[in-house]
Amino acid sequence: MTLCLFDLDGTLIDSEPGITACIRYAFDKLGVPAPAELRSWIGPPLRHGFAPLLDHDAERVEAAVDYYHERFATLGWREHAIYPGIAATIERLHASGHTLAVVTSKPERHARPILENLPFGDTFARLYGPHPASPHSEKASMIATALTDFGVAPEQAAMVGDRRFDIEGALANRVRAIGVLWGFGSREELELAGAQALASDPGHLAEMLA
Incomplete structure (x- = not known):
């Protein structure tokens, strides 16, 4: 090869600790309960996970992604x-x-x-x-x-x-x-x-x- x-x-x-913490942070910022199981979120694009739980509301999905990135940029990237x-x-x-x-x-x-x-x-x-x-x-x-x-x-x-x-x-x-x-x-x-x-x-x- x-x-x-x-x-x-x-x-x-x-990277599970950092990713799941950032997902929970995003849901918390939106005032929405985070799902208990988040391991399956790791790998696919974030929007695939957020969309069905946010009623496919494009504006809220983008807000969730932004909140995720907000925490990841400062803390999440180190948590692995x-x-x-x-x-x-x-x-x-x-x-x-x-x-x-x-x-x-x-x-x-x-x-x-x-x-x-x-x-x-x-x-x-x-x-x-x-x-x-x-x-x-x-x-x-x-x-x-x-x-x-x-x-x-x-x-x-x-x-x-x-x-x-x-x-x-x-x-x-x-x-x-x-x-x-x-x-x-x-x-x-x-x-x-x-x-x-x-x-x-x-x-x-x-x-x-x-």
Whole structure:
């Protein structure tokens, strides 16, 4: 494999504490009770989660997203943990000569400080994130851009992620789709999306990509 593309949340970092705290903050600012289960919100675009609970009121949905970003910019981006074994896997792949990049549904302005503060952040050549105003995941288009930027054929690339959006984006570009089982998506979700391989832990992933 030449180009290894990684999702961020649920793949490199466990960002549940920061994300869920920001979602609760947004609901609190709007005076709306937050749902008890928020883990499934991690991965898809925020608007997908807020819209049905705010009666698809576009103005309130945008206000909720703004409140989320307000807290994330100051506190939320720091509230995460690196998955055990990920640092060693990333360093191994980088040392082996693979080109690494991050493709995330998180807006670049939020993903950038996280990546720059990871101990292995400098091993990633580029970061791809959607525009903050986009209601879509955009994984497929960002993967396509990465292939063009690096001049890599699809068969020389892999996309690694924990949700169906990562798998679907990879398959749309004929890129190898690898699901990870330590993140926020289930085995069933990844298999239904068409994952071509599933990694049980970061060491297993390193063997797959090495």
